[in-house]
Amino acid sequence: xxxxxxxxxxxxxxxxxxxxxxxxxxxxxxxxxxxxxxxxxxxxxxxxxxxxxxxxxxxxxxxxxxxxxxxxxxxxxxxxxxxxxxxxxxxxxxxxxxxxxxxxxxxxxxxxxxxxxxxxxxxxxxxxxxxxxxxxxxxxxxxxxxxxxxxxxxxxxxxxxxxxxxxxxxxxxxxxxxxxxxxxxxxxxxxxxxxxxxxxxxxxxxxxxxxxxxxxxxxxxxxxxxxxxxxxxxxxxxxxxxxxxxxxxxxxxxxxxxxxxxxxxxxxxxxxxxxxxxxxxxxxxxxxxxxxxxxxxxxxxxxxxxxxxxxxxxxxxxx
Numbered sequence: 082x083x084x085x086x087x088x089x090x091x092x093x094x095x096x097x098x099x100x101x102x103x104x105x106x107x108x109x110x111x112x113x114x115x116x117x118x119x120x121x122x123x124x125x126x127x128x129x130x131x132x133x134x135x136x137x138x139x140x141x142x143x144x145x146x147x148x149x150x151x152x153x154x155x156x157x158x159x160x161x162x163x164x165x166x167x168x169x170x171x172x173x174x175x176x177x178x179x180x181x182x183x184x185x186x187x188x189x190x191x192x193x194x195x196x197x198x199x200x201x202x203x204x205x206x207x208x209x210x211x212x213x214x215x216x217x218x219x220x221x222x223x224x225x226x227x228x229x230x231x232x233x234x235x236x237x238x239x240x241x242x243x244x245x246x247x248x249x250x251x252x253x254x255x256x257x258x259x260x261x262x263x264x265x266x267x268x269x270x271x272x273x274x275x276x277x278x279x280x281x282x283x284x285x286x287x288x289x290x291x292x293x294x295x296x297x298x299x300x301x302x303x304x305x306x307x308x309x310x311x312x313x314x315x316x317x318x319x320x321x322x323x324x325x326x327x328x329x330x331x332x333x334x335x336x337x338x339x340x341x342x343x344x345x346x347x348x349x350x351x352x353x354x355x356x357x358x359x360x361x362x363x364x365x366x367x368x369x370x371x372x373x374x375x376x377x378x379x380x381x382x383x384x385x386x387x388x389x390x391x392x393x394x395x396x397x398x399x400x
Contacts, residue, residue: 083385086110086143086184088134088151088177092119092357092367094349095152095192096127098377103385107146110134116367118358134176140183147388148381149186151177152372153193178212181243188384189218189243192372197239198224209241219249230375231259232350233267234291238372240380244387252387256379264291264318268344276332283338286319291348296369304365306340325365342368350375 090109112133227236265287273280292314295307306322315322326339350373357364
């Protein structure tokens, strides 16, 4: 079985997708305690390492792993932030490359926000590429959207994939889009769970996919669906975005309903069996910051196919 090491594992969105793509995790590194507890709660046998990537750690023990993956923090490159890029204290992209130089995986898969492709960061991306090229990798940056993988959400993400040169020749990101359901179709059963009389009419209004779900920052207050523009987009779907609800609407609920953590998790593509550790604010933040599992599975499956095919060719040659 192919192996993976994940950085900034969060609540396990990417990890779950990699597992579904056929990877066995040798380690999942995350510094947030609540997220680590979520990983342990759902997969007790996973090697969850509660650790800050900026602190010393023996990454050499994972040398030769098939895939190094990471949903590295996005604020340094987000259009919603100051776009300080590599100068931002929260930038872990460079640290991820340093770890890759130690681990020397067959493949690297790092995801970030769309802003990573902005012209302002051309030089920084080139620096990353040159470092990896010197290590024997072929690098490509691709803008993909979660909705192409059946996730009911407009969530564009930049995925950097680096493959060892002997694996890169035939690698192609060929995605056959899966049409997602609408927010109404995905959440209707949860909205009517407590007998809400308006659930059916709400479903008809919520007839598009969701805008990008955001998890927010630890530096700010309670959970919500983002800044004013994002809340307006949610309002068009009949969703109140100023706060997150503890439960589905009651039978006599009047006005726009709010999302629950479970509803947000569905919009991210998590299965209903995936539990989140902590109270509402911490749980929602884990969901909102996650890499959707179907998205991660789709990309990782292409990598797994390439590595597996090469291994099969080598086996045949040896025989």
